[in-house]
Amino acid sequence: MDRKIPKDVLLKEKRKRWIKYGTIILSSIVLIAVIISLLRDSISLKNIQLSSVDKGTIEVTVSASGKVMPAFEETVIAPIESRIMKVHKRAGDSVDVGTPLLQLDLQSIETDYRKMLDELQMRQYRIEQQRIKNSSTLSDMEMQLKVNDMQIDKMAVEVVNEKYLDSIGAGTTDKVREVEISYNVAKLEQEQAHKKFENDRKVADAELRVQELELEIFRKTLAETKRILEDAQIRSPRKAILTYINNQVGARVGQGTEVAILSDLSQFRIDGEIADSYGDRISVGSKAVVRIGSDELTGVVSNVTPLSKNGVIQFTVQLDDPDNQRLRSGLRTDVYVMNAVKEDVLRIDNGPYYSGQGTYELFVLNGGTLEKRKVQLGESNYQYVEVISGLEPGDRVVVSDMSRYRDKNKLKVSQ
Missing domain, CATH: 1.10.287 (Helix Hairpins)
Structure with missing residues (x-):
């Protein structure tokens, strides 16, 4: 004959189960925390980029933004105030000398x-x-x-x-x-x-x-x-590509209004912009390097605007290879203009860590450990950064992005 289990026995069994489950959950949390801590304090060499400190020459550059533009571009303007009667060509068409582009009311x-x-x-x-x-x-x-x-x-x-x-x-x-x-x-x-x-x-x-x-x-x-x-017949003045045309039939155009743009898309130049605070570092004849992806194109500064506009100075780079296949009109590029040369200086590879002259905390490889060290960095170019103090020749420095480890002073290194 079955007997009824007392309530105090049931409560005791229930309490044991809760303690058992709680212990398992707490142990899991502690284990996960330990694993995360171990992972945080270690890093694989495969995930970082190291640069060895050496002595050499740095061609000091200032960086600027650039845009690929046709080497030759001509704007066609309306010589009189009139109305567009007919459009003969479309943007993107190739035109020869004398090709009709627009017909105005004459x-x-x-x-x-x-x-x-x-x-x-x-x-x-x-x-x-x-x-x-x-x-x-x-x-x-x-x-x-x-x-x-x-x-x-x-x-x-x-x-x-x-x-x-x-x-x-x-x-x-x-x-x-x-x-x-x-x-x-x-x-x-x-x-x-x-x-x-x-x-x-x-x-x-x-x-x-x-x-x-x-x-x-x-x-x-x-x-x-x-x-x-x-x-006013609006004909093409030369053989080129029609990159823009006012195709609004019936629209009125004033005298001197831009109605078409002709471009030579076989050769290109770079139109650059830089903050006017660096304007004294750019001059006509300065060597320049233009980076398009992983490709580098060389050239010289051929023109610098004398006035600043909205805090920006504009300049033009004449490329040594103006018909390079990577060049496309309107493509954005990075431009590095050389303004000085420093010889026999300590240097490391440039990377995302560098944002200008000053003091940095960089990780240096010491055996199987990365140790954070204060380093004074100077001027740079697109390849190298000058080391003023804090590093010695032969030191191996992390030059990849380490912002996630900014609160760590040491990291273990795994293969």
């Missing part, structure tokens, strides 16, 4: 050009008319002067005759004097007429030259209008 400027052609002809007629008029007037004046000269010659003969008559008693002294006065007055009037003739001819020549000069100025204005009209 009715207004074509009308103005035809009016100017008519005005040019009218100005030419006016000059020819003025030339004929001047020639006729001056010819009449010249003929009148010849007639006057003949009359003066006649008066000179009369003076001689009157004097002869007076000498033989057939004339009078008053008559001789009267004839001489008339003769002298006629000579003075003729001299005045000659001067007037010369002045009138000079004035006529000056007026004609002024009109001819105005005509020449008008011809230049007409030629400029013709050039604008031809440019």
